[in-house]
Amino acid sequence: MKDASIKAVLGPTNTGKTHLAIERMCAHSSGVIGFPLRLLAREVYDRLVAIKGEKAVALITGEQRIEPAGARYLCCTVEAMPRSPDAAFVALDEAQLSADRERGHVFTDRLLNARGREETMLLGAATLEPMVKALVPDAEISDRPRFSTLTHIGPRKLSRLPPRSAIVAFSSEAVYAVAEMLRRFRGGAAVVMGALSPETRNKQVELFQNGEVDYIVATDAIGMGLNLDVNHVAFAGLTKFDGVRMRRLHPAEMAQIAGRAGRHQRDGTFGTLAGAGGKMGPAPEFTEEEVYAIEEHRFAPITKLFWREAEPRFDNIATLIGDLETPPRHEALRLAPEAIDLATLKRLAEEPFAATIRGHGQVRRFWEACSLPDFRQRGPDVHARFVARLWQDLQQGYIGADFVAARISELDNTSGDIDTLQGRIAAIRSWAYICQRPDWVLARDEMASRARAVEAKLSDALHARLTERFVNRRTAILMKSLGQDASMLPITLTDDGILKVEDEPLGHVEGFRFVVDAAANHADRKMLLAAAEKALPRLLGERADALAASGMEEIEIGRGAIRWKGQMLAKLRTRDGQVKPELEPARELASLSDASRANLMAALDAWLDKQLEPLEPLRKMHIAATNPDAGSQARALLLNLISGHGFVTREKAGIEHLPKEMRPFLRKIGVTFGALDIYSPMLLKPAPRQLLHALGIDRRPLQEAMLPVIPDAKKLPSGYRHAGSQAIRLDLAEKIFRSAHEARAKADKSRKFRLDLALPISIGLEEKNAERLLGQAGFRVQRAKPLAEGAFGPPRPDSWEWRPSRRKQQRSAPAASKPREGSAFAGLADLMKQG
Template sequence: MQDSAIKAVLGPTNTGKTHLAIERMCGHSSGCMGFPLRLLAREVYDRVRAIKGDANVALITGEERIEPPNARYMCCTVEAMPRDGAGAAFVGLDEVQLAADRERGHIFTDRLLNTRGREETMLLGSATVEPLVRELVPKAEISDRPRFSTLTHIGPRKLSRLPPRSAIVAFSAEQVYTVAEMLRRFRGGAAVVMGALSPDTRNKQVELFQNGEVDYIVATDAIGMGLNLDVTHVAFAGLSKFDGQRMRRLLPAEMAQIAGRAGRHQRDGTFGTLGGQNRGSATPEFTEEEVYAIEEHRFAPLTHLFWREPEPRFDSLGTLIADLEASPNDPVLRLAPEAIDLATLKRLAEEPLGQTIRGPGNVRRFWEACSLPDFRQRGPDVHARFVARLWQDLRGGYLGADYVAARISELDNMSGDIDTLQGRIAAIRSWAYICQRPDWVLARDEMASRARAVEAKLSDALHARLTERFVNRRTAILMKSLGENPDLLPIELAEDGAVSVEGEPMGTIEGLRFTVDPSARHEDRRMLLAAAEKALPRLLGEKAEALAASGLEDLEIARGELRWNGQQLAKLEQRDGTVTPLLQPAPEVKALPEGPRTKLLAALEAWLAAKLEPLAPLEKMHHASANPEAGSQARALLLNLIAGHGYISREKGGIEHLPKEMRPFLRKIGVTFGALDIFSPLLVKPAPRQLLHALGVDRRPLQEAMLPVIPGGKKLPSGYRPAGDQAIRIDLAEKILRAAHETRAKAQAKDRRRKFVLDLALPVSIGLEENNAIRLLGVAGFRVQRAKPLAEGQFGPPRPDRWEWRPSRRKQQRAAPARPREGSAFAGLADLLS
């Protein structure tokens, strides 16, 4: 082993690296190769089997094991690859740059450092890993191979302009099938390759493309890991993917790995993005730097690889966890982030279950159970529960064949929707993995065969279900009806707002707005909208008339709009001289036929007029402000009250200009002249304040219940004034101040003394604290003189505090500027300004 040759063949795609490794392996008496994907392992297995024969080649993946008794060549996924290379003369490791992957990198690093062939070891991968190979494997003979063909960027292309023999790469199952369906409609169809498909289904799909039955293939980014196809152009449906933690943009090296599938052998290839996928959304574009890097195969080298202790001690769970979390000694290695197997181990070790695991054998076996991949992708909690249940069965020995057969049989069900089938495939992959373990399941070979068969059936059923789904009966109906007589399109509207045509969903109507069925494809949306434009005016008109006659119970005013079940029917535009706003119909209402539109708007106006009844006092102010008999001073005060939405402080109201003879005129329309505020008591109630806020007229904070007293603050709700560290509603503040003035008047009528006793029971009963009540009274000119406490030795009730009223003369004088001489030009100007 120490004298075996170690060769690293690094470089871009389409350099024949994998082909070279296969030739070298077949030239040895035995060989073992590790691949990043089971699809790639299966492809190479088929190629080597064609050369060496079925009896001499084994396929070992997490979910599948084909091991002839005398097999001398092994094609494996890296995780399933024997750490010692099974003693093979040749060992190959493909895509070694994946040692920098956060989730699986530590496994690639371990194979890179430790797995060797007796005679030859070959490392294949990107040139970005070259500095790290030199550092970690100094004996390696590094060579590069030129790309057989050139790779050229040609920019975005719509589906209608994609060249034949193109591969479209997407990064989600939904996007894969969306693109495949569009190609089926416009370009005759496409093959589909995804990790969720069984190898047999994947091979059939590839044959469709390779044989020329279809000119396009749609695949996930798995196509970048060595699947060799006769592709001339690679189109990226997106440039971002979810990497297990977040959505991120692909790195240039990852882009090149995928784009490099174009131009196999001596044929040049092109790459670009797929344009025109979604109207209104930007087409993904490569930057100039990314294009240069891909075309010239120049990428930033990797700076570190991930590592985790490959041979931990199994003395106890604590020792095992400590070893798995130990940092590497080499500076170019980084401790791998916590993967799902370690997260599961740590989670279960803290539970009572972990306390029962003793001895190296049990600890090792428990770690193997925790290493079960999370095929279902449900997160650490759910996966840990599955592993815990599995361990309950494994701790006593083997899983019984009847038990495993029952679990597999539960999943042998081809019914259900797409999500259900995908969930079953993930579950059967877990059982396929379990059945591969030689020390876990009795009758292992039979159970593994059953699991593989069910997985293949589920994959085929999933593929068939997706195909059925995208042969869209709804679209066929619409295309036929729109072409013949669209006015007779049999569209129906259900009570829940669902719109359908001959039982096929078109979308929904929320309020009076039509929303296309979210599952509709991009090209279907135009037909659905065209059909809606023809048939929906009649349906929406009937709905509008029904709404107008219904009493509009679900109608509400919010943020200056009329809303029905959350949908806008009209905007409310404020007008001078009235509280009743102008209705500005929403586009959906404007699009209604004239008759239903007129009826609906009339009903909305009638509903709005009734709803605005609590604002009648404000409406009276508007009318009075336009009355010539009111006089300029009264009109000025009314305009101030209207601007204040029903109240204003005396200081800002300009009351000093109002003749006393005009006050009865204002009191008749509900204006109260308080000690501190001028207001309409009816407008500081909850209903009018809520209405003004909903109309968007009063933008100050709202206290919906208009509680008597609330905590104070810098920005008080509408209708309140400060009182110390509390705030009180202005009408109640006036009630307190009026009671104080009445008490003062009664006291002075008896003995003409300025000082009097004031009972604070009223403000305290309203909710004001005593100190805050004193501060409120102080603003109105009331001053308190605290009573002296009783002298020592005296008994009896405490003396009451004494009050007096001393309004600030200086402040009143500042607030009342001198009136210009009557009859002068300045007096006339003052009247105009007021």
């Protein structure tokens, strides 16, 4: 076809060839562009929709069709591109892929036959120029220089790769290994491989493009026109398996990949990954010739393009195979190697059912089934069995919608690891391709929609797995920001104490103590601590100021310290002669500024004053103990009460030395003189007992509610007295003793009297325990004689008598007598009075 409007725009990457083709197509009334990847087709489709609107643009790939009625512009993969499109403009992108062993024959066919009515544009590398001249002699060839320079900077270790780098490997194992290392040391990387679905690749590329990660690890699929903001390309290897053998990349292939570095006017660099080793083999190195060729864009020209008959005859299967294996006649073309579709056709031609395939229509339909792409990449034998089953279903005319829906439903499962999800995506792509065929599936549109929905769902799950495995977003953020000023770090402290950097947790703050995230590994802990230490003084200062200005509802006293949310704010150091302890700031407050710490401590001191109000009786005892008017005997008793935290037994109080005239002085400050104990009733209430225990002053067991009666124990809580198998609070025991003395006073002159135990029993004491308690105060019960046999009437009541212990009488006697004047004892008494 001779047409003066054929233009070949050739040149290296980053020359704006694709952008030019889009501009030219938009200038025509209609147009078609064929791309090597459906990812690129979708990218350009979105750009055209923004320019021309949804109704004017169509997208056709093997697995997806968006065809608005009356669409004038078509974006498609080369395989889905019409051979003879009815459009004003036609363009073929990456035309140099005509020399590719696997897909080259399709590109060659479109290069030779796809023409626009008004303009045709062939886009490709400069190495394609001899082939264009030989096969399309009427084409107008124009060279486009690269917008930016590409410079070799030699090998770089993974730890020294510059930001915005792409690392290229040539196997999934190598890609995963590099990505894992980047996750550990640089926060992670996006992953792009040919086996990923376009949706997954788009989302992984977006991770890199929006700056969430600074690195992308990819196979050579990155060289096929992916527009990335890459500054440097590092090769993890320079050899690949091309489907036949392991070989070194050609310089033109190296340049296609390295050319991803630098966009528009921004220069780029390339090199190798040093110290890779392991699964990636020895560290690769460019030769001087390869570096020169890549930097200067000088490569050996392409001398042959792969070709295969694009319009074979369908008389029978043998004729079809013969035409597909017919060599080309032009010297610039060579017969394409046996592709997967032809290999499948030849395998199935040997099956018994192949003898039943007759006629032009049947043979064509069978060839279309054999042309199903091997998305699962399991080899010709496995793929041939899948196609054979597909053909058996197609022999019925159409594949039933229920059958297809069931197969799609089986794949609708997002569980599993990365490889499992990749396998499901490959399988669903096969069914998406099948559902796109116009004459294969009943309810085609509905089934195609279901297949695309499942593929999108699986792609989301795969993206999540890849991100979870290869991206540590927190580390990536910190690697970028650790060198910045502390005030510029995007670190915040949530209300519930989580310290975050751009919504990624660094750890949590307990009170004013920072705890590193437990999920962080050992290598990350230092980095997290370093980042937190930059922001914590400011954030904790704000927290301290807010706490000081609040009502401090969550502050409490416990285990000898003031605590907030269970964490210590200040230790409480007891001081001689004072109830109020000294506040010692906790070690965690050292990170606060002096002003914030002083403000918080002043607020805690004022708060503590209010909390100590239940201990007012104890404070009065401290004051009275320093009063010179109290006398040495009263001060001694007060010191005993203070050391006993509000009570002391009469035996230990030294009350025998206390002058009677001092008792009113002590009663005025709340001291009660009981039969067995001296105590302050106000200090036997729950609030002061709990407070003394929380302050760490009283280390005996705590009875929080200060119940009247509790079970007896070897070590009783403060404020209780033993009473047999029970214990009773001191003030209630005194009430019982007082009641017993009142009953004794009302009796006649005889020593025996009757005592009603209703009061102790109503308090909660058992009768035997009440008798034991009264026995401690000198009350003895005399059991009444039982009624004589045969006598009737109520039992005789028991009688009681009071017999104080002799030891008490002996202690009381000397106190009542006066020492003889002039004796040493009289002098000692005078000194004690003066003291």
